[in-house]
Amino acid sequence: MNRTRFAPSPTGPLHLGHAFAALTAARLADPGQFLLRIEDIDQSRCRPEYEALIAQDLRWLGLDWPQPVMRQSERLPAYQAALDRLAALGLTYPCRCRRADIRAALSAPQEGAAPVIGPDGPVYPGTCRHRRMADAGPDDAIRLNAARALNHLGLDEVAFHDENVTPGLPHRLSARDFVAGVGDIVLARRGMGTSYHLSVVVDDADQGITLVTRGKDLLDSTWIHIILQKLLELPVPRYHHHRLIRDEHGKRLAKRDDARALRLFRDEGASAAEIRQALGF
Numbered sequence: 001m002n003r004t005r006f007a008p009s010p011t012g013p014l015h016l017g018h019a020f021a022a023l024t025a026a027r028l029a030d031p032g033q034f035l036l037r038i039e040d041i042d043q044s045r046c047r048p049e050y051e052a053l054i055a056q057d058l059r060w061l062g063l064d065w066p067q068p069v070m071r072q073s074e075r076l077p078a079y080q081a082a083l084d085r086l087a088a089l090g091l092t093y094p095c096r097c098r099r100a101d102i103r104a105a106l107s108a109p110q111e112g113a114a115p116v117i118g119p120d121g122p123v124y125p126g127t128c129r130h131r132r133m134a135d136a137g138p139d140d141a142i143r144l145n146a147a148r149a150l151n152h153l154g155l156d157e158v159a160f161h162d163e164n165v166t167p168g169l170p171h172r173l174s175a176r177d178f179v180a181g182v183g184d185i186v187l188a189r190r191g192m193g194t195s196y197h198l199s200v201v202v203d204d205a206d207q208g209i210t211l212v213t214r215g216k217d218l219l220d221s222t223w224i225h226i227i228l229q230k231l232l233e234l235p236v237p238r239y240h241h242h243r244l245i246r247d248e249h250g251k252r253l254a255k256r257d258d259a260r261a262l263r264l265f266r267d268e269g270a271s272a273a274e275i276r277q278a279l280g281f
Contacts, residue, residue, distance in 0.1 A: 001032030002211040006058075007200070009039045010050035013261040014057045016279065017215075017245040023281045024242050025213040026063050035207055036065040041072045041192050041199060057262040061272050070207060072199050079194035082202050082232055083142060083187060087133050089152060091231065092187060094136035095128040095143045102127075116181055119220040123183035142188040144228075150175040153230055158223050163211075163240045165219060173223050185224055197224050205234040216241045245279070 004025040008018055026034040036058065040046040058065075086092050097105075105125045106115040115122040129145060136142070150158075159172045173181075187198045204212060219241045229236050247260070265275060 002029050003033045003035065003207070003209055004029040004211050004213050005035040005037050005204070005207060005209050006213075007037040007039050007203075008054055009042065009045075010047055010054060011042070011045040012050060013053055013263050015245075015260040015262065016275070017260075019057070019061060019262055019275060020245050020279045021213070021215065021242070022058055022063060023061065023276065023279060024240075027281065028211055028213055028240060032210075034063065034065055035209070036069050037203060037207065038069055038071045038073075039196070039199070041194055041196075043073060043192075046073075053263060057266075060262070060266060061276065070203060072194070072203065075199070075203070076193045078202050078206065079188070079199055082198060083194075086144065086187065086231060087142075089231070091145050091149045091152060092133060092142050093129055093131050093145060093184075094133060094140035095124075095131070095184075095186070096137070096140050097124075097127050116183075118182045118185075119218075119224065120185060123181065124185075126184060129184065139190055141186050141190050143184040144187050146179045146182060146184050146227075149227060149231060150178060153227070155230075158226050160222055160226050160236070160239060162219070162222075163238060165216065165241050171219075171222075178223060178227070182220075182223055197221065197228065201225050201228045201232065201234060204237060205229070205232075209237050211238045211240060213240045213242060215244050217244060 006018075006022040006025045008014065008022075014022075036055075038051055038054070040051070083092065102122060102124060105127055106122055117123070124143065128143070133142075155175055157172050157174045158178055159170045161168075161170050165171075185197055186195045189195050203209075222239055222241075226236060228234075262275070
């Protein structure tokens with residue numbers, strides 16, 4: 001039996017894309033267990049009213065989940081413990097670079113080529129890689145030294161299977177391509193104490209998630225999560241990256257797209273059965 005989760009951020013109302021993701025997770029859990037997790041590490045954008053609306057929308061769709069709900073804002077000690085473990089292995093360093101600094105470094109004439117775009121945007125050029133964790137300040141982010149991490153694991157490549165995207169065939173990425181195309185990802189953003197990549201790996205392990213369901217737009221992030229799971233000696237779940245719900249122009253739905261918010265469909269008299277049918281459930 002599968003244990004799955006739906007992990008939205010309470011930064012806006014849920015839309016049809018979220019409904020599809022939640023229903024997919026619940027369907028693939030059956031007859032196992034479907035969990036709700038609130039990813040609220042960005043306290044500057046998260047709102048209690050949106051968290052309440054998430055629960056209303058999901059229950060309207062006919063979904064249920066165990067209580068209490070895990071909230072990332074209550075789990076900072078767990079993320080710090082993971083960071084401390086990686087730091088003890090000598091795999092992290094503090095980074096003071098802002099986005100403008102990174103853009104400037106990547107556009108310098110000596111670089112000679114267009115920036116490589118990874119799962120989190122332009123691959124970090126390594127400006128602060130020489131810094132030591134002992135020199136970290138309160139305004140620093142914490143990054144993973146990708147090359148050192150892969151060397152520590154003794155990996156020539158990273159591989160994982162996805163049950164929906166080319167099922168049965170492994171997705172492979174060489175260690176060299178990981179360093180060049182993913183790079184030194186942020187493990188803890190300044191002022192937050194963690195990042196999506198670190199927290200999702202720690203949370204999935206602590207909740208015993210056996211099947212991670214999420215959109216295909218996060219497929220490339222899975223390379224990062226596999227590396228972190230191995231470094232932290234955590235279980236590696238199975239993965240199912242599902243299709244994305246798009247608008248009439250082919251654009252992926254975003255939270256700012258209020259026209260497709262579930263609460264508006266409810267207010268206009270749509271039934272949950274109609275929404276489920278429209279999404280293929």
